[in-house]
Amino acid sequence: MTDCLEIIDVYKDYSGLAVLSGVQFTVKRKERHAVIGPNGAGKTTLFNIISGKFRASSGTIRFKGQDISRKSAYALNRLGISRSFQITNVFQELSVFENIRSGVRSRYGLRYHFLRKPDSNARINERTAAIAENLGLKDVLHVPVSALSYGQQRALEIGIALSTDPDLILLDEPTAGMTREETVQAIETIDRVTAGLTLIIIEHDMDVVFSLADTISVLHYGKILISGAPDIIRSDQRVKDAYLGEDHL
Amino acid sequence: MIFQKKASHFVIAVLFLVGGLAPFALRQYQVAMLTEIIFFALYAVSYNLLLGYAGLLSFGHAMFFGTGAFTAAVALVCIPGISIWSDIFLAVLMAILVGLVVGSLLLRTKGAYFALLTLAFNSLFYVVATKWSSVTGGDDGLSITRPNISIGSITIQLAGITSFYYFTLVIIGMAIVFCWYFTHTAMGRTVLLIRENEERMNFLGYNTHISRLLLFVFTGAAAGLAGAFYSLHFQFVSISAISVDMTTTVLLMAFVGGTGTFWGPILGTFVYIIVQSYLSDLTDHWPLFMGLIFVFMVLVMPGGLSQIIQKIPGVFSGKSGDEPGDRVVTEETIL
Numbered sequence A: 001m002t003d004c005l006e007i008i009d010v011y012k013d014y015s016g017l018a019v020l021s022g023v024q025f026t027v028k029r030k031e032r033h034a035v036i037g038p039n040g041a042g043k044t045t046l047f048n049i050i051s052g053k054f055r056a057s058s059g060t061i062r063f064k065g066q067d068i069s070r071k072s073a074y075a076l077n078r079l080g081i082s083r084s085f086q087i088t089n090v091f092q093e094l095s096v097f098e099n100i101r102s103g104v105r106s107r108y109g110l111r112y113h114f115l116r117k118p119d120s121n122a123r124i125n126e127r128t129a130a131i132a133e134n135l136g137l138k139d140v141l142h143v144p145v146s147a148l149s150y151g152q153q154r155a156l157e158i159g160i161a162l163s164t165d166p167d168l169i170l171l172d173e174p175t176a177g178m179t180r181e182e183t184v185q186a187i188e189t190i191d192r193v194t195a196g197l198t199l200i201i202i203e204h205d206m207d208v209v210f211s212l213a214d215t216i217s218v219l220h221y222g223k224i225l226i227s228g229a230p231d232i233i234r235s236d237q238r239v240k241d242a243y244l245g246e247d248h249l
Numbered sequence B: 001m002i003f004q005k006k007a008s009h010f011v012i013a014v015l016f017l018v019g020g021l022a023p024f025a026l027r028q029y030q031v032a033m034l035t036e037i038i039f040f041a042l043y044a045v046s047y048n049l050l051l052g053y054a055g056l057l058s059f060g061h062a063m064f065f066g067t068g069a070f071t072a073a074v075a076l077v078c079i080p081g082i083s084i085w086s087d088i089f090l091a092v093l094m095a096i097l098v099g100l101v102v103g104s105l106l107l108r109t110k111g112a113y114f115a116l117l118t119l120a121f122n123s124l125f126y127v128v129a130t131k132w133s134s135v136t137g138g139d140d141g142l143s144i145t146r147p148n149i150s151i152g153s154i155t156i157q158l159a160g161i162t163s164f165y166y167f168t169l170v171i172i173g174m175a176i177v178f179c180w181y182f183t184h185t186a187m188g189r190t191v192l193l194i195r196e197n198e199e200r201m202n203f204l205g206y207n208t209h210i211s212r213l214l215l216f217v218f219t220g221a222a223a224g225l226a227g228a229f230y231s232l233h234f235q236f237v238s239i240s241a242i243s244v245d246m247t248t249t250v251l252l253m254a255f256v257g258g259t260g261t262f263w264g265p266i267l268g269t270f271v272y273i274i275v276q277s278y279l280s281d282l283t284d285h286w287p288l289f290m291g292l293i294f295v296f297m298v299l300v301m302p303g304g305l306s307q308i309i310q311k312i313p314g315v316f317s318g319k320s321g322d323e324p325g326d327r328v329v330t331e332e333t334i335l
Helices: A043-050 A073-079 A096-107 A122-134 A150-162 A180-193 A206-212 A230-235 A237-244 B002-025 B028-053 B061-078 B084-106 B111-131 B161-182 B186-196 B198-202 B208-234 B244-257 B264-282 B286-300 B304-316
Strands: A003-014 A017-028 A032-036 A058-063 A081-083 A168-172 A198-202 A215-220 A223-228 B149-151 B154-156
Touching (some): A017 A043, A043 A081, A043 A198, A096 A122, A096 B186, A122 A150, A150 A180, A180 A206, A206 A230, A215 A237, A223 A230, A230 A237, B002 B028, B028 B061, B028 B161, B028 B186, B028 B208, B028 B244, B061 B084, B061 B208, B061 B244, B084 B111, B186 B198, B186 B208, B198 B208, B244 B264, B244 B286, B264 B304
Parallel strands (some): A017 A223, A081 A168
Antiparallel strands (some): A003 A017, A215 A223
């Protein structure tokens, strides 16, 4: 059993508009898998379906062999799937610490307790601080998110996704809005903090994609054009025509 | 935050101390008024857990208050010799059941839908209380006699105003302290985080519908407890206890004090009851003036009295206070 995620013939349409039409690919355990494709290809929709925000119109998704197609987002998170958002989606008014701790204590089962206080749980607080430090947010631990720089907010976005100790992490354009240098640095960080996890990433910077990913899936008008190792993708004529253009040869 | 927490411990200690000594300095009618302030404060605090912490505007909080009030009264009438503990317990239990049933039906609603549906349910409860006169006394209401406390062979008379005041101070005081503690618990923080970003909480493994239901039931139980003391205090309950007016009362109390802090609604209750008592001595048209005060408060200081108090240190140190935000949300500012 080496497959982490199997996406089998997934369709999604919004009142007649087909966004995904028969998406199919497999992500192996501990793979770093990139999903690329032009704007509007359905990448984010695919993430929304895997993470349980929406249900697929038809098709099956298996996570570690278990059919998860009809599970809701919170149940999927507890199974070990976590995601980040393309547009920073955090708790703006709260501190970095509380942002990350929200996921950490969920992982430790401290969600709805009427008596126990997260403040007095040393393990949770240590784990929270460790995640923040790992992402370079140690110095702004008790600063409200609204006071952070954009880059720090993007790092926090990943920190929150990591906070529930997922097995599979979905990063939706983690470098959106960053300059070239920031992107390269962010990808280094991502590579480091997601080591040992199965990673699926949506990314536009092709150099970054080809250096980071083990496997690349090209999503084109709701279908997977091809899924394979970077070398195969680079030399595929259809991908060149559809997306990459000649300059990425 | 540590300072703030210590400040809260200090506030609690001072409130209990002042509360404990108050009857020595006050007249009987003032002690009775203070009793009223204490149980209405719990009512307002529980309401603010919904409004200020969870961002849920409910127009149905009186259904819990009224359920608690009527259950306590009806149980005293129907079960001869029932102890005050069982009576209060039954009142809270009924409020919890109401919370579970109504809450399950409201599970997926938020915002305007939630507000309107709670209003509809409150009206439903009001109509039931009015029509079911064989149990609730209908328009005439129910008169009861406050039982005494028996612990083994010791009996504490509760008939007197002062003794019931101390009973209220201890029991309701502890309930309010628990509500304050609740805001620091996992559940209390979860509620706040869901208000801030429900979608993200879903993706972090939280079932946000269940969270809201749990909060709804908890605040309902607290309001039911307050309602039980309302009956025991007045030794009478009428349908006004479950009316929409009783909901607007708690809304006013919370708003006057400020929904952005935990202690605001307690201050609001204090001011509300005293102003109301003063105005109703002067004129029969006191609701008009209360309404004007409310309009003034909402327009001029949406953060309530507690917002003004928070600004005072800034004024003394020569700094202007923070701009009034719609709501004070951070961990650091909610005590």
